[in-house]
Every structure is written in structure tokens, then in C-alpha cells.
Amino acid sequence: MPERRIPVSAPDLSGNEAAYVQECLASTWISSKGDFLERFEQGFADFCGARFAIACNNGTSALHLALLALGVGPGDEVIVPTLTYIASANAVRYCNATPRFVDILPDTWNIDPADVARKIGPRTKAIMPVHLFGVPAALDPLRELAGEHDLAIVEDAAEAHGARHQGHLVGPLGDVGTFSFYGNKIVTTGEGGMVVTNDLALRDVLRLYKGQGQDPGRSYWFPVVGFNYRMTNVQAAIGLAQMESVEAKLAARARVAERYRSRLDSRLTLQATSPGDVSANWMVVALLPGGGEAERDSVAALLAADGIETRPVFYPLHAQPPYLPHESDPGGYPVAIDAAARGLCLPTWGGLVDGDIDYVCDRLLAAVERVTA
Ligand SMILES: *Cc1c(COP(=O)(O)O)cnc(C)c1O
Numbered sequence: 001m002p003e004r005r006i007p008v009s010a011p012d013l014s015g016n017e018a019a020y021v022q023e024c025l026a027s028t029w030i031s032s033k034g035d036f037l038e039r040f041e042q043g044f045a046d047f048c049g050a051r052f053a054i055a056c057n058n059g060t061s062a063l064h065l066a067l068l069a070l071g072v073g074p075g076d077e078v079i080v081p082t083l084t085y086i087a088s089a090n091a092v093r094y095c096n097a098t099p100r101f102v103d104i105l106p107d108t109w110n111i112d113p114a115d116v117a118r119k120i121g122p123r124t125k126a127i128m129p130v131h132l133f134g135v136p137a138a139l140d141p142l143r144e145l146a147g148e149h150d151l152a153i154v155e156d157a158a159e160a161h162g163a164r165h166q167g168h169l170v171g172p173l174g175d176v177g178t179f180s181f182y183g184n185k186i187v188t189t190g191e192g193g194m195v196v197t198n199d200l201a202l203r204d205v206l207r208l209y210k211g212q213g214q215d216p217g218r219s220y221w222f223p224v225v226g227f228n229y230r231m232t233n234v235q236a237a238i239g240l241a242q243m244e245s246v247e248a249k250l251a252a253r254a255r256v257a258e259r260y261r262s263r264l265d266s267r268l269t270l271q272a273t274s275p276g277d278v279s280a281n282w283m284v285v286a287l288l289p290g291g292g293e294a295e296r297d298s299v300a301a302l303l304a305a306d307g308i309e310t311r312p313v314f315y316p317l318h319a320q321p322p323y324l325p326h327e328s329d330p331g332g333y334p335v336a337i338d339a340a341a342r343g344l345c346l347p348t349w350g351g352l353v354d355g356d357i358d359y360v361c362d363r364l365l366a367a368v369e370r371v372t373a
């Protein structure tokens with residue numbers, strides 16, 4: 001057994017989480033109404049500079065709500081990068097619409113605007129940039145395309161709480177933005193999600209669909225088929241406590257990422273952030289030299305034997321069983337296919353000390369040497 005165990009991520013619940021949950025229990029307001037919900041929503045909206053924030057039960061339903069509110073439905077297409085978590089595409093499918101996949105850029109590994117331009121067609125309704133691993137996507141060319149073709153932009157910011165694009169926090173930079181509060185995300189509520197928007201009409205539709213489609217002015221009257229996507233007051237109590245230290249969390253992650261960079265930059269390729277942007281550093285990801293998936297997995301196995309947990313990068317979505325049969329150009333994603341095969345997510349969380357990071361880097365470089373020798 002290795003003496004050190006370094007998980008790939010670990011939540012920090014050392015603030016007011018327990019106190020607020022206790023307070024929530026004592027109040028008996030443990031379901032989806034209560035003070036903590038309102039305070040969490042308001043606090044989150046203020047944090048990312050959005051007019052409105054709507055809490056929900058996870059980041060996947062946040063995406064589903066965003067697409068529903070924008071009117072995405074049967075026959076529509078939504079442009080999604082192929083290198084992202086499966087939820088980005090599944091939410092499109094929940095609307096009986098079709099994800100149209102695009103390749104990624106070789107530096108930031110985010111949606112490639114030139115490929116987006118090629119894949120816009122008469123059925124395209126929206127573009128979904130994903131701020132992958134916390135690195136902001138190139139929104140300006142996407143906004144231009146959206147303007148020209150009358151498309152909506154849905155930011156999937158599930159991994160990017162606190163990331164900045166040209167000085168602005170991501171989330172409210174398109175029409176609707178979504179976040180996840182899963183246990184390994186930058187801010188967690190156990191399970192949870194948030195939708196942000198600056199548009200009052202969209203806010204109302206988001207609330208409508210989240211709450212079973214109930215008319216806000218008439219109890220038990222349902223103008224649409226909605227969903228029960230509500231967050232509980234208990235989750236919001238945890239979220240409120242998490243937000244009290246969000247700046248400290250981001251600073252700690254920045255310190256961790258910087259140390260990885262100083263140790264690895266000359267040896268391995270790390271995911272890049274565009275000039276003027278600031279990553280939220282959800283995961284530090286390294287591209288291993290040469291080979292592909294088999295070598296990457298051998299390096300991961302050597303690290304596991306050293307007590308270091310890592311994660312492979314996502315498999316490209318266009319090649320996943322639900323989507324491959326509909327794919328007309330499975331070879332059309334060379335950058336994503338390469339990053340997916342060679343990318344390795346390294347332990348990234350605020351509690352890592354410099355000695356942990358140095359240990360990971362030493363073992364990683366040794367493992368790479370052994371596998372590629
Ligand atoms: C985590 C994640 C989601 C989904 O969030 P859940 O809260 O797990 O439903 C969506 N998109 C991306 C890119 C994610 O990383």
C-alpha cells in the first residue's frame with residue numbers, strides 16, 4: 001500500500017455547512033421552500049453578475065431547463081462540442097432535439113468556432129459552449145455567429161464557477177448559463193444545479209418548467225408539462241456556506257494549478273487559457289506525449305499504485321453509443337479524439353499542499369518516462 005493517498009478531487013466542507021444544515025433542520029424547512037434557497041440564489045446571482053439565478057436539483061436538469069426555456073424542441077439542432085461530459089448532449093436529446101457535434105481548439109480544448117460556422121444549418125437553434133475543466137470558451141466569435149443566424153447561446157459552466165472571460169464571470173454571457181454543484185465541482189451542494197440569465201421572461205419560463213409547470217398565480221393549474229427539478233433548502237444551506245469561501249477556493253485552485261504549471265510546462269502539454277481569460281481550474285489536465293489511450297492508461301495505473309488518483313479525459317460524445325449511429329462524420333474530430341486519448345486529469349483541489357503536487361509531478365514524469373521508454 002502506498003503511504004500517500006491523493007484523490008483526484010475532494011470537497012471542502014469546513015465552513016458553515018454543518019451549522020447551516022443544523023439551522024435548516026431546526027427550522028423544519030427541509031423541502032424546496034425556505035430562506036436558504038432565496039439567499040443561495042441571490043448570492044449566486046450576485047457572485048456571477050447575473051440578474052437572476054434559479055436553483056435546481058442538478059446541473060443536467062439546469063441544462064434541460066435552459067434549452068426548454070429557449071424553446072428548443074423536436075427537429076431542432078443544438079451545436080455541442082464533442083469533448084464534454086455526456087450531460088451536455090443528453091439535455092438536448094431530452095428536448096427531442098439533436099446535438100450537432102463540433103471539434104475543439106488545440107490549445108484551450110474548447111468549442112472550435114470555425115467548425116461551429118461549418119455546422120450551422122436551417123434547423124440550428126442554439127450553440128452550447130462548454131467551459132471545459134474551468135477554461136473559458138471563445139465566446140466572441142460564437143456571439144457573432146449567433147447574431148448572424150439568430151441563434152441562442154447556452155453556456156454550460158458546470159465546471160467553471162468563477163472563471164472569467166475578458167474580465168466577465170462566465171454564466172450570464174450568453175442567453176442562459178448553467179452550473180453544477182455535484183460533489184467534485186468547484187462549489188458543491190452534494191447534488192445541485194443553477195441556471196442564470198439576465199432575461200426576466202426567460203427567468204419566468206425557467207421557474208415554470210422547474211416547478212411541474214404550475215401557473216405561479218394559480219395553484220394546481222398547469223399550462224405546460226413541467227418537471228420536478230427543485231433544489232431542497234438543505235442543499236441550498238450547504239451551497240450558501242460554500243459560496244462564503246468561493247474566492248478562497250478559487251485562489252487555492254489557482255495556486256495548485258500554478259505549481260503544476262511550473263513543474264510540468266516544459267515537459268508535458270497542459271490545457272491553455274486564452275489571453276485575457278482566467279480559468280477556474282476545475283481540473284489540471286496534461287496531454288501525455290506519444291501513443292494514445294493504452295499508454296495513458298498505463299501511466300494512470302502506475303500513478304494509482306503510488307496512491308495518486310487520476311481521471312481520463314471524457315470520451316468524445318459523437319462516438320458514444322447513443323450518438324454514433326446518427327453521426328455523419330465520425331472522423332471529423334481529430335483534435336478532440338487526440339485530446340481524449342492522451343489527456344489525464346490530475347488531482348486538483350484547494351487542500352493540496354505543495355508537497356502533494358510535487359509528489360504527483362515526480363511520479364507522473366517518472367511514469368511517463370517508463371511507459372514511453
Ligand atoms: C458535471 C457536469 C454537468 C452535469 O452536472 P450534474 O450536476 O452532474 O448533473 C454538465 N456538464 C458538464 C460539462 C459537467 O462537467
